Amino acid sequence: MARTPSELVRAEPGPPFEITVDGRAITALPGQSIAAALWCAGVLAWRSTRGGGRPRGAFCGIGQCYDCLATVNGEPNRRACLVPARPGDAITTQEGHGRAGLGV
Amino acid sequence: MGDSSDVIVVGAGVVGAACAYYATRSGLSVTVIDRGPVAGGTTGAGEGNLLVSDKEPGPELELALLSTRLWRELAEPLPLQIEYEAKGGLVVASDPAGMDTLRELARGQEKAGVLAEEIPADRLAELEPHLAPDLAGGFHYPQDAQVQPALAAAHLLRASDARIRLGEEVTGILTATTGEVTGVRTATGTVHAPHVVNATGTWGGELAQRAGTELPVLPRRGFVLVTEPLPRVVRHKVYAADYVRDVASDSAALQTSPVVEGTPAGPVLIGASRERVGFDRTLSVEALRRLAAQATALFPVLAGVRAVRAYAGFRPYLPDHLPAIGRDPRVPGLLHACGHEGAGIGLAPATGALIAGMLSGGPLPLDPAPFSPARFVGGAAP
Numbered sequence: 001m002a003r004t005p006s007e008l009v010r011a012e013p014g015p016p017f018e019i020t021v022d023g024r025a026i027t028a029l030p031g032q033s034i035a036a037a038l039w040c041a042g043v044l045a046w047r048s049t050r051g052g053g054r055p056r057g058a059f060c061g062i063g064q065c066y067d068c069l070a071t072v073n074g075e076p077n078r079r080a081c082l083v084p085a086r087p088g089d090a091i092t093t094q095e096g097h098g099r100a101g102l103g104v
Numbered sequence: 105m106g107d108s109s110d111v112i113v114v115g116a117g118v119v120g121a122a123c124a125y126y127a128t129r130s131g132l133s134v135t136v137i138d139r140g141p142v143a144g145g146t147t148g149a150g151e152g153n154l155l156v157s158d159k160e161p162g163p164e165l166e167l168a169l170l171s172t173r174l175w176r177e178l179a180e181p182l183p184l185q186i187e188y189e190a191k192g193g194l195v196v197a198s199d200p201a202g203m204d205t206l207r208e209l210a211r212g213q214e215k216a217g218v219l220a221e222e223i224p225a226d227r228l229a230e231l232e233p234h235l236a237p238d239l240a241g242g243f244h245y246p247q248d249a250q251v252q253p254a255l256a257a258a259h260l261l262r263a264s265d266a267r268i269r270l271g272e273e274v275t276g277i278l279t280a281t282t283g284e285v286t287g288v289r290t291a292t293g294t295v296h297a298p299h300v301v302n303a304t305g306t307w308g309g310e311l312a313q314r315a316g317t318e319l320p321v322l323p324r325r326g327f328v329l330v331t332e333p334l335p336r337v338v339r340h341k342v343y344a345a346d347y348v349r350d351v352a353s354d355s356a357a358l359q360t361s362p363v364v365e366g367t368p369a370g371p372v373l374i375g376a377s378r379e380r381v382g383f384d385r386t387l388s389v390e391a392l393r394r395l396a397a398q399a400t401a402l403f404p405v406l407a408g409v410r411a412v413r414a415y416a417g418f419r420p421y422l423p424d425h426l427p428a429i430g431r432d433p434r435v436p437g438l439l440h441a442c443g444h445e446g447a448g449i450g451l452a453p454a455t456g457a458l459i460a461g462m463l464s465g466g467p468l469p470l471d472p473a474p475f476s477p478a479r480f481v482g483g484a485a486p
């Protein structure tokens with residue numbers, strides 16, 4: 001049987017809670033980053049690039065590459081790999097820079 | 105001999121690249137040597153402004169007007185990656201007294217051939233919808249433009265067909281017993297040429313010293329604050345009237361005035377700070393705090409976006425705010441092309457064209473006398 005990282009470190013996380021991805025409910029564990037919660041739910045891409053509209057998700061996973069940007073509770077460009085998931089967080093797939101409303 | 109050419113250009117920044125470009129086009133063989141990479145000094149630390157708007161009438165404005173024309177020509181053969189944008193500048197004043205100052209400046213500039221249009225307060229939003237609503241007015245300068253400076257230098261250098269030696273420091277200038285330059289010594293050998301061009305920017309004084317002469321170039325530090333990528337929120341290069349005063353000042357203390365512009369890649373660049381603190385790269389929170397505060401006062405929309413990084417650079421400052429372009433009076437064969445302060449990207453093509461003309465004996469596009477390095481000889485700096 002496959003071992004999971006939480007088994008390997010003998011984690012005893014608290015009770016799971018819900019967050020949403022583009023309106024769909026998924027389960028997250030206390031202490032999980034948003035990126036980790038998305039991965040666990042099988043979601044690998046949550047942003048499209050500014051130029052070509054290509055899909056992006058977590059790449060470095062440690063806050064350096066800025067590939068995993070997501071719109072969290074309406075605020076764009078949050079690094080999903082660093083932001084801890086909180087109950088009720090609304091993650092929305094970010095189109096490009098996520099600031100289209102500011103363009104003139 | 106393999107390691108010889110007509111001209112050695114020391115410095116692979118935008119000025120060195122422009123000197124190489126125009127010198128090879130006038131038929132000379134050129135070797136460019138730099139101790140670092142292309143655009144590793146001040147060129148890579150600027151915003152890439154090609155401005156006429158911030159210059160008072162005089163020799164520097166003449167140089168800038170020529171350069172503006174030359175950049176427009178260069179934008180044709182060079183690839184799109186240099187991000188040449190004829191975006192225009194917008195200088196704004198916060199009160200009627202500031203507008204009077206701008207009017208006076210513009211009147212003088214117009215006589216020199218600068219295009220400037222007064223924009224009353226109620227028309228500012230047409231040009232820049234996100235500008236703060238309480239400004240007194242401004243002037244639009246359609247000739248102002250921008251390039252991505254590191255890419256512009258790199259493509260200019262590639263287009264020059266010069267031989268390029270990077271990561272090789274020039275440790276000495278070779279001279280004949282009669283005093284003429286015969287080449288340079290580097291960390292790994294010698295390169296021969298009857299002409300050496302000092303295009304080492306802020307480090308121009310150091311190279312001059314190695315050649316047995318002097319040039320009083322000092323570093324004037326500046327920070328640029330970079331926002332997250334945004335859609336186009338700022339259309340022009342927008343800056344406050346105070347910026348013109350700061351550029352012309354001689355103060356060593358920290359001065360900041362808001363200069364805000366977008367880039368094709370998305371981030372908005374926020375300047376400009378000036379201070380003379382030597383080659384100290386320490387991040388100045390005070391400078392960044394002021395830049396952020398002034399930029400958000402000009403463009404309130406920026407208060408809601410993130411600044412993701414900042415970088416520092418050292419402008420090559422000469423005490424009379426004019427670059428040194430021309431022959432060194434003490435070392436035959438040595439020419440200087442440095443000391444452009446914060447305007448090196450803009451002034452590079454005209455500088456290169458002048459240097460090429462001097463080297464080849466061809467016609468000079470303008471009178472180089474005001475830029476002569478001889479003005480610093482004998483401690484008689486103006």
